[in-house]
Amino acid sequence: MKKNIILFFIVSAAIFLVAFFFIRHFIASNGEPRASSSKIKAVTTLFPLYDMARYIGGDNIELTLLLPPGVEPHSFEPKPSDIVEISEADVFVYTGKFMEPWAEDIINATGGKNVKVVDSGYGVKMVPAVFHDADEPAGSADPHIWLDFDNAKIMADNIAAALIEKDPANINFYRQNSEQYKNILSALDNEYRTTLANCESREIVYGGHYAFGYLADRYGLRYLAAQGVSPDAEPTAGDLVKLVDQIRENNIKYVFYEELASPKIAEVIAGETGAKMLLLNAAHNLSKEDMENGVTYFEILEEDLSNIKLGLGCK
16 A cells, blocks of 8 residues: 555656656747657666667667666666656566556556557466565466566567567568577577586575576476565565475575575575575666676576576586
């Protein structure tokens, strides 16, 4: 209820700002429409979407990642300026209602007829969320859809289709880039299958929120996470005891921790069991340093595979 009230005030403020900017531009141009940019203005919510749009759109788009660097997306609340950014875009790409529950309210409130809204998760295969809390009630789906390579291909196609709709003159450019992106995903998928085919252990113990269900299911791994789908869902003492017992019983040598969140839970588990720690990055967002260095989604996936290989003792 508190989040809904806050979102109501944010959206109301944003509507006022959108109207203000429209009037200002109208007056400044003496009633003439504002000159449009030669590039498509695209706004994405999460980093995987940003990376897909960056690759597919290339220099034909002016791209913005809504999430500030280093911000954990599950706790993200859009500011009025973010909503103005969306309303002035040509294309707005989000993951889906389970990952960004605030997006649909903003879309309805701004009423941006010129904005092509892309639910990138349209048509993907979703699985039920394993854990539930106040933000992810029973019946919710696991929102981390980009960690299944088949889903990621569908997301890339959805983004390409939106860019083609806005810029049909460059249809071959967007289609070619989309196909190249999907070919890289296929190569990575094969690399994951080959690498994870023969491992001493098939059990990932994750000292973070439940983000890797899709990946684990795709490659036949067992996945145990300390928290629910949202990182705000704190594990109970009983949950931690079960994980510690599981690690000791199965002689698990590594516990994984997540990006952009405190590794405290993983540190506690490692301290109790003597296990070592490894990063497993779900690629929700990037740190400021990684963003400045141009880190890609593919590079994150490669590093994840390297760490999983080490953690599970794969040959």
